[in-house]
Amino acid sequence: MSTPYDQDIEGLLELYRKQREEAAETRRRINEVTGTATAPRQTVKVTVGAQGDVTAIEFPTGAYHRMAPKELADALLATIREARAEAMEKVAELTSLALPPGVTVTDLLRGEVDPKAILPDDPAMPDEVRDYIDNGRPEGAAGRP
Structure with missing residues (x-):
């Protein structure tokens, strides 16, 4: 026969299981997060994952052909930073309550x-x-x- 004490412990275990499930769901949603940014003049477009890893680099126009290598490199780095900031904001929205x-x-x-x-x-x-x-x-x- 179950005592109130045993019921208290079982209730705490159930709460723990629920929190684990919620954490797993949050992790799944975080893994789906991406951030995308496009440089001025659409010279480059970058997509990153939730951890900031670059998953795609695109050159939507031919504007990059007219750029000096350093200018293109700077545009690429700035766009990566912007995409990472967007991804981080999305992750923050998913996890701020926890x-x-x-x-x-x-x-x-x-x-x-x-x-x-x-x-x-x-x-x-x-x-x-x-x-x-x-x-x-x-x-x-x-x-x-």
């Missing part, structure tokens, strides 16, 4: 977030779990009303 207050995805991806802001030494948890961690299973928990 992060603690004051922590942004942009800062996280740039390595500017203290890991303790996300995973504190003393994480928030229900009182029942804290009591169990501190004191173990209560005496008579199996027969609690």
